[in-house]
Amino acid sequence: EAGVTQSPTHLIKTRGQQATLRCSPISGHTSVYWYQQALGLGLQFLLWYDEGEERNRGNFPPRFSGRQFPNYSSELNVNALELEDSALYLCASSPDGSSYEQYFGPGTRLTVT
Amino acid sequence: QQQVKQSPQSLIVQKGGIPIINCAYENTAFDYFPWYQQFPGKGPALLxxxxxxxxxxxxxxxxxxxxxxxxxxxxxxxxSQPGDSATYFCAASRNLIKAAGNKLTFGGGTRVLVKP
Structure with missing residues (x-):
């Protein structure tokens, strides 16, 4: 069974640009979570999508947004990039909104110069 | 507010030793406590x-x-084995069916090195 996949692996952008990150959950999973892993700050919850709806968001500004498609894949958009947005962005999927277990993808390394 | 505190930040043990990582939480509503293992360049794996x-x-x-x-x-x-060398994260969450709040709150991570 294929795990969570994310693309691209690496992304380099300049300050002020927009970045789009993609995630495909494990087959059959309907929930997708996004986390930011910045150096020295651990993993911080960003967004949670379940069955196409945004269910919860963490303490991040509105320029962090996303969506979930009918096939449950998800996209994270970061607008007006700032240097401190440089981080590893991790996507995790869960069987449904009531499940505890979350399975992570390999992440997308975003570098803002 | 950091709701899950993890210690130590790093740990070095000899092969066969027993690394111990501790976590403390504040929110008594948490009802699920997972540990994740992360190797360099990889995403965290549920342990x-x-x-x-x-x-x-x-x-x-x-x-x-x-x-x-x-x-x-x-x-x-x-x-412990050298292959266990990785960063370990504790986490906590509470399960609310279809409700906002179903997220993992992570500790800061512990880098474990197991020497041969």
Missing amino acids: IAIRPDVSEKKEGRFTISFNKSAKQFSLHIMD
Whole structure:
């Protein structure tokens, strides 16, 4: 069974640009979570999508947004990039909104110069 | 507000030793406590998890001890091997069906090095 996949692996952008990150959950999973892993700050919850709806968001500004498609894949958009947005962005999927277990993808390394 | 505090930040043990990582939480509504293992360049992998109704859980060489009254839980790696060298994260969450709040709150991570 294929795990969570994310693309691209690496992304380099300049300050002020927009970045789009993609995630495909494990087959059959309907929930997708996004986390930011910045150096020295651990993993911080960003967004949670379940069955196409945004269910919860963490303490991040509105320029962090996303969506979930009918096939449950998800996209994270970061607008007006700032240097401190440089981080590893991790996507995790869960069987449904009531499940505890979350399975992570390999992440997308975003570098803002 | 950091709701899950993890210690130590790093740990070095000899092969066969028992690294112990501790976590403390504040929110008594948490009801699920997983541990994740992360190798460089990889995403975190779910290792083992515990619910508050048990005090200990073992899976292979990994053991979680849970102290509900103290709001603390810990990971023990028995007979540690060099291949166990990784960063370990504790986390906590509460399960609310279809409600906002179903997210993992992570500790800061512990880098474990097992020397041959």
